[in-house]
Amino acid sequence: MARLVLDNITKSFGTVQVINGIDLAIAHREFVVFVGPSGCGKSTMLRMIAGLESVSGGRIVIGDRDVTHVAPSKREIAMVFQSYALFPHLxxxxxxxxxxxxxxxxxxxxxxxxxxxxxxxxxEQLLERKPRHLSGGQRQRVAIGRSIIRNPKVFLFDEPLSNLDASLRVQMRLEIARLHQRLDATMVYVTHDQTEAMSLADRIVVFNAGRIEQVGTPIELYEKPANTFVAGFIGAPSMNFIEARIDSSGGAPIARFGPASIPLADAERRFQPGGVTLGVRPEHILIAEGRTPDFTATVEIVEKLGAESLVYLQTGFSPDPVTMRVSPEHPVKPGDSLPLCLDQNRVHCFASDGAAI
Structure with missing residues (x-):
């Protein structure tokens, strides 16, 4: 069984600690994606699993074997890099x-x-060609093939699609997903592209500043982010954040922001009077058709994307534009004043430290 366990992994370069006590268990045949912004430690963590970087502290276990200090060639892993690293003369x-x-x-x-x-x-039809005669997608398939033939227990992918254009990235995502279904192997995939993470992963690990912010399925991270960092990183476009204050003077808690107020009655959440950050996905801001609006906003920009339109709104109470999704058939245009409602069942609340309430 190719289970992968990271036990309190730390990594320092001189006096700078870049990985801070990572604990993670990855099951046999699981597809786990590491995501996070540049410099968050995800690629360093992958290189430590591969043995290309030494571990400052902790253990790495593959199957039943501690491989923390085992040479890369003896770890029964295969790694696919961002660069194809093919021999041009072969x-x-x-x-x-x-x-x-x-x-x-x-x-x-x-x-x-x-x-x-x-x-x-x-x-099969490419076997006699040299790499210079291949497209980017074909070269990446060859790099993956070189890994497959080793019959590894764990596949490691380090941003393998970042050099491809948009259409090829979609195609290669499908190829990697099919490959995972066919092979009896565990896969760990690093990317900064949250769309890749959402489409490929059984579970996503969100890294930030050398720490894990949250681990969960794509839907768990999208619908129940642990904090504002995860909420803002997962989802495209990202979640809207609105500063508000909790007023419980009338019994049930109410969030007040600008001229608006919405009830936050929820038995599972414990609200304290004071400042909070409301988080709302673009699809959960609705045009108030036949309903009393929560607030009114002015349309600044409309992005028509075909299957949907993204509307950027100026609210007067938020320094940043608020983003809303609408049907592409909706006749909204810049300068329009729109009456809007929030889907109150889908509003997220975050405390002053960013943690979800």
């Missing part, structure tokens, strides 16, 4: 089978395994 078949050649595997067995990998990735 054919596709030779690139894929290179590791087997180093292990003195008989040529007939190399040919058989290369053929199986090529069929899995649908690149």
């Amino acid at each position: 054919t596709v078949a030779e690139n894929i089978g290179f590791g087997l050649r180093l292990a003195n595997t008989p040529k007939a067995e190399i040919d058989r395994q290369v053929g199986e990998v090529a069929r899995t990735l649908q690149i």
